Amino acid sequence: MAKKAQKSWTRRVSGLKSPQALVEYSQQVFPILNSKTAVKKAIAGGRLLKNGKKARAGDRVENGDHLQLNGFGLSKARSFDADIEIVYEDDHFVVVNKPAGIAVNGNRIKTVENALAGVARPSSRADALPYPVATHRIDVPTKGLVLLAKSKSALAKLATAFQENRIKKAYMAVVHGKTPPKGRIDRALKGKKAITDFETLEVVPSKVFQHLSLVRLMPVTGRTHQLRIHMQQENHLILGDKEYAGRQKTVLGKGLFLCACRLQFDHPETGKPVDIRIKPPKRFQKIIEREKERY
Structure with a gap:
């Protein structure tokens, strides 16, 4: 015990x-x-x-x-039953594939933290947390990998690694327009430095949008809505992003075409490299193929 x-x-x-x-x-x-x-x-x-x-x-x-x-100061987990895929789990942390439409944490019922309470395997560490605690967040409409700590020491180490940009994240997105082969977006957000690297994986012609591009986005910094805002500022709105579309036409009813697909970091206990990957939803490639056929 x-x-x-x-x-x-x-x-x-x-x-x-x-x-x-x-x-x-x-x-x-x-x-x-x-x-x-x-x-x-x-x-x-x-x-x-x-x-x-x-x-x-x-x-x-x-x-x-x-x-x-x-004291932990953690609110008591609230009962929320959701089918959340656990991609990796050990005594120190758990990585899940968050569905679009729910928050990571916060003062609401529909959160990843609430869904994992009592579901994730309890940590046997002396400094075990009462339930897995998120070390970072991704937006509610964004799907993909989220890293949660299961012990106080793991939480401290992983949070410090995020602050020092030692945890690398990669996202997949379908965006409007024809993006350059690769590049860096260096635009401050709310007065704070914000940098996003990207590379283009595929570009297809589109009757409605002229072109659609499948891109890999790699945030160097971690500002709120950074990827969504940066791409919109470059005239490459992420498909389905009605919050930043303004008057621009986009695909609605199929969600946001943005997925956190990769996390790379050193294990908080052993120091060994950890590299966790998932594939983006099938709808990403389906819409690329559909636009090819329509054109």
């Missing part, structure tokens, strides 16, 4: 060039606090301490400060 997990984290602030907002810094160093809302809840609940005293949302931190987070 696994030992009861220790529910306390401590961090000594170091390496800052200037004071930083406590909320932002805590989100970076405590992976369990995966949003500003989670940090603020920890502060409101008295679980986040600065130099031994209850922290305040307006606090700033400087080198030498000590932060302590008590």
Whole structure:
């Protein structure tokens, strides 16, 4: 039987060039606090301490400060029955193929985390989490690979790897237009650096869209909706993306043609390379073939 997990984290602030907002810094160093809302809840609940005293949302931190987070602060998993494919699982993490239409986590019932609670194999680690916790997110309409940690130590290591861009992700997408053979999109989003590399796998003529392209997208950074916005900015809207289509005509009723198909990272415990891949949905190739026939 696994030992009861220790529910306390401590961090000594170091390496800052200037004071930083406590909320932002805590989100970076405590992976369990995966949003500003989670940090603020920890502060409101008295679980986040600065130099031994209850922290305040307006606090700033400087080198030498000590932060302590008590308790997981995880909401109790809510019952949600969904058929989610587990692609890989061990004692430290689980990788699933998220269906389009449900969230990874958050204050709602239809989430991957809720669906896995009680379904994923419990971790035998001493610092086991009460249920698998997502280390990153993909959009609700996006299908594909999501990595969730099963222990506190795995969560911390994987979250740090994401922050340091040591976890490589690749997506497949069908987009409007004829894309270049390969390239890099370097356009800031909301004032933050955002970079996407891409390569074209196939281009077909289309009566409705002139051309459709099957592309591999490799985000170097991880901004919200980065791939969808970058492709729209390059006049290569992802097929089915009604949120960013504006007045542009696209295929509706068949979902977003974007799938997270590959994750590459070092195992948080052994350090050995992990390379997990899935194929995109069959509809990706079907629509390419259909456009060929129509033309």
